[in-house]
Amino acid sequence: MNQKKERLRKLWVSLLGVCVLGLAVYAADSLGWIDNYIRGIFIQCCFAIIMVTSLNLVMGYLGQIALGHAGFMAVGAYTSALVTKAIGLGIKAGAILPMSNVMQFFIGLLCGAVAAALFGLVVGIPALRLRGDYLAIITLGFGEIIRVIIQNLAFAGGKGLANGQAGQALVGILKMNDIYVIFGVTAVCVAIMLAFVRSKFGRAIIAIREDDIASSSAGLNITFYKVLTFTVSAFFAGIAGAIYAHRGLGTLQHSDFTFLKSTEYVIMVVLGGMGSMTGSVVAAIILSVIPEALRAFSQYRMLIYSVILVLMMIFRPIGLFGNYEFSLYELLRGKLTGKPPRSGRSAAKGGA
Amino acid sequence: MKGKVSLLVAIVLLLSTLVVPAMAEGDPVKIGVIAPMSGSLATYGESTTNGIKLAIDEINAAGGVLGGRELQVISYMDDKGDSTEGANAFNKLVADGAKAIIGSVTSGVTMGLATLADSEGMLLLTATATADTVTDGVHGVFRACFRDSFQGEVGAKLAVKLGVKKVAILYASGDTYSAGLYEAFKAAAANLGLEIVAVESSSSTSDTDYTTQLTNIVASGAELIFAPYYYDSIGPYIVPQARAAGFTGYFAGADGWDGTQNTMVEDKSLYNNCFFTNHYAPDDPSDLVQGFVTKYTETFGAASLTALAALGYDAAYMLKAAIEAAGSDDTAAIIDAMYGISFAGVTGTFTLDESGTPQKAAPVIEYVDGVAKFYSYV
Numbered sequence: 001m002n003q004k005k006e007r008l009r010k011l012w013v014s015l016l017g018v019c020v021l022g023l024a025v026y027a028a029d030s031l032g033w034i035d036n037y038i039r040g041i042f043i044q045c046c047f048a049i050i051m052v053t054s055l056n057l058v059m060g061y062l063g064q065i066a067l068g069h070a071g072f073m074a075v076g077a078y079t080s081a082l083v084t085k086a087i088g089l090g091i092k093a094g095a096i097l098p099m100s101n102v103m104q105f106f107i108g109l110l111c112g113a114v115a116a117a118l119f120g121l122v123v124g125i126p127a128l129r130l131r132g133d134y135l136a137i138i139t140l141g142f143g144e145i146i147r148v149i150i151q152n153l154a155f156a157g158g159k160g161l162a163n164g165q166a167g168q169a170l171v172g173i174l175k176m177n178d179i180y181v182i183f184g185v186t187a188v189c190v191a192i193m194l195a196f197v198r199s200k201f202g203r204a205i206i207a208i209r210e211d212d213i214a215s216s217s218a219g220l221n222i223t224f225y226k227v228l229t230f231t232v233s234a235f236f237a238g239i240a241g242a243i244y245a246h247r248g249l250g251t252l253q254h255s256d257f258t259f260l261k262s263t264e265y266v267i268m269v270v271l272g273g274m275g276s277m278t279g280s281v282v283a284a285i286i287l288s289v290i291p292e293a294l295r296a297f298s299q300y301r302m303l304i305y306s307v308i309l310v311l312m313m314i315f316r317p318i319g320l321f322g323n324y325e326f327s328l329y330e331l332l333r334g335k336l337t338g339k340p341p342r343s344g345r346s347a348a349k350g351g352a
Numbered sequence: 353m354k355g356k357v358s359l360l361v362a363i364v365l366l367l368s369t370l371v372v373p374a375m376a377e378g379d380p381v382k383i384g385v386i387a388p389m390s391g392s393l394a395t396y397g398e399s400t401t402n403g404i405k406l407a408i409d410e411i412n413a414a415g416g417v418l419g420g421r422e423l424q425v426i427s428y429m430d431d432k433g434d435s436t437e438g439a440n441a442f443n444k445l446v447a448d449g450a451k452a453i454i455g456s457v458t459s460g461v462t463m464g465l466a467t468l469a470d471s472e473g474m475l476l477l478t479a480t481a482t483a484d485t486v487t488d489g490v491h492g493v494f495r496a497c498f499r500d501s502f503q504g505e506v507g508a509k510l511a512v513k514l515g516v517k518k519v520a521i522l523y524a525s526g527d528t529y530s531a532g533l534y535e536a537f538k539a540a541a542a543n544l545g546l547e548i549v550a551v552e553s554s555s556s557t558s559d560t561d562y563t564t565q566l567t568n569i570v571a572s573g574a575e576l577i578f579a580p581y582y583y584d585s586i587g588p589y590i591v592p593q594a595r596a597a598g599f600t601g602y603f604a605g606a607d608g609w610d611g612t613q614n615t616m617v618e619d620k621s622l623y624n625n626c627f628f629t630n631h632y633a634p635d636d637p638s639d640l641v642q643g644f645v646t647k648y649t650e651t652f653g654a655a656s657l658t659a660l661a662a663l664g665y666d667a668a669y670m671l672k673a674a675i676e677a678a679g680s681d682d683t684a685a686i687i688d689a690m691y692g693i694s695f696a697g698v699t700g701t702f703t704l705d706e707s708g709t710p711q712k713a714a715p716v717i718e719y720v721d722g723v724a725k726f727y728s729y730v
Contacts, residue, residue, distance in 0.1 A: 037443035167531035249464030
């Protein structure tokens with residue numbers, strides 16, 4: 001009973017935390033601090049956060065290396081962009097009742113996420129029979145396959161749909177760069193993923209990571225849990241893709257989703273700490289902001305970026321946060337009651 | 353004491369006479385540049401920005417713009433060839449007060465920037481983005497290069513000029529550039545009465561074996577193959593494999609061929625009868641071109657001197673011409689002046705059409721025993 005109460009209290013505190021963050025964004029916006037430059041970086045951080053946390057599900061919690069995450073992002077991006085395009089055309093033709101851009105975006109986002117999840121399922125079933133390096137290579141292969149297929153689809157290039165042209169960048173995509181909407185989507189996604197890893201499923205996945213033979217003998221259906229995680233991860237990558245597609249540039253090109261993009265997100269996961277959602281969020285923000293902060297160094301900035309990465313990996317090989325999970329509730333509890341916070345406990349150890 | 357002060361005054365006066373003529377009067381006109389300076393496309397960015405730097409230095413040495421105001425580049429921004437980074441760079445330049453932006457190099461990044469420029473009312477002048485749709489449906493977006501489909505048309509005209517009737521096409525279906533050129537060549541060839549006897553494709557421009565496609569083309573009896581690929585597959589694979597398959601006719605290509613001389617196999621005679629269109633011909637004897645080639649080689653060396661450098665150079669001068677024509681540094685005025693502007697530069701003499709793309713003649717370059725030679729304008 002007491003535990004339930006505490007959980008509820010935790011939920012409220014977390015919600016409060018998100019609201020405070022949202023208010024901070026609102027305050028910054030009304031003070032005029034958020035120009036288009038900051039807005040662009042903010043959105044970039046948001047889709048990076050979703051990508052990295054979702055990849056962390058596979059890498060940190062399931063313990064498998066996946067190098068094709070950008071492929072799922074591409075599926076989400078293209079599906080959502082084509083759906084919003086179709087809705088836009090439908091409204092123009094009078095076939096669909098007019099609706100707000102936000103509504104169109106959400107429909108596109110959901111379709112993108114579902115499509116990406118389907119791809120995750122299809123890729124996951126054969127791929128997850130393998131482990132470790134083999135899985136890494138096969139996911140890399142699938143990521144590229146997805147990209148090359150998109151590259152050769154006539155309806156996914158040029159003006160899109162019926163007017164499409166294979167091999168061209170998709171243009172004229174709806175703009176949805178409202179930072180509040182995107183902030184909200186990001187917060188909800190991270191919350192759901194956090195809930196997922198702390199659920200019964202999450203524990204099962206962590207058990208499999210630690211020892212799959214033991215978990216199997218304890219009655220866990222290993223294939224089911226692996227494919228489930230992979231699918232959930234792809235679902236959220238699809239959402240990140242949808243945000244990416246609508247971030248205000250109006251164009252999408254297949255070359256945005258090469259395996260280098262996947263690697264970028266793998267780096268963020270490793271840097272943040274495999275098995276720490278906090279780490280993923282922080283690493284996504286840091287590594288999105290660093291290249292911008294280093295603009296003054298012009299062509300040397302990527303050199304500095306690499307040096308920072310190397311140094312971090314030398315001095316902090318487990319990543320910034322290891323598997324530590326930040327909890328506002330624990331922090332407040334510690335401050336208010338004077339008890340030492342029960343920090344350092346992570347979902348990975350079955351904490352929450 | 354008095355002597356010291358007067359000496360000081362004298363020195364200051366002396367210095368000011370030295371400084372004033374070199375210093376442009378009034379506030380500098382601020383512009384921004386976006387190009388890939390890191391990542392796999394960094395060499396493109398280097399060539400383009402070198403061209404721009406050379407032109408800007410010349411312009412300022414000659415007294416700047418608008419009666420002595422300096423044309424100042426706020427910063428050369430890196431986009432890594434990534435559209436998100438490009439957009440960040442664009443927004444930063446707008447926030448820093450740029451009146452016009454030259455960028456970016458690749459079509460992919462530039463298309464994203466074009467949307468932003470349209471909604472921000474910013475002037476975007478790309479030196480090198482050739483994809484057809486870059487300037488379509490957006491206001492205030494211009495380019496110094498011709499569009500891809502134009503090169504397809506030139507390829508067809510070249511076939512007519514070479515006197516062939518039967519043409520074949522080999523293209524990469526999954527590549528924006530290659531597929532675009534294929535469409536344009538096909539349409540133009542039909543208009544010019546050429547007979548397309550074979551159309552073969554590879555899935556990407558990075559394939560290494562084209563034997564099957566080339567054998568089919570040879571069997572079709574084509575006299576010319578239009579192959580819109582890049583130098584990295586033309587030199588080592590496509591041309592030698594075609595010759596090995598028994599093809600003795602002409603090859604026609606586009607600006608992606610630039611640099612093939614560095615990727616050729618040993619037997620250079622295989623590349624005879626290979627023609628391609630480019631943005632400028634370095635051995636064009638005109639003073640403008642030779643002057644640019646000399647100055648560029650002196651400043652940056654010959655290694656990075658490509659068509660991109662020439663286009664970057666022209667882009668900076670186009671912007672200067674538009675600022676002078678507008679008579680102010682107001683972005684909207686410069687945009688208005690830019691539409692329809694006529695310009696003579698290293699990459700040709702041209703007028704911008706209503707979409708902001710130049711209408712110009714393309715120089716055709718021929719390989720003679722492995723050496724690129726200017727053939728003619730088509």
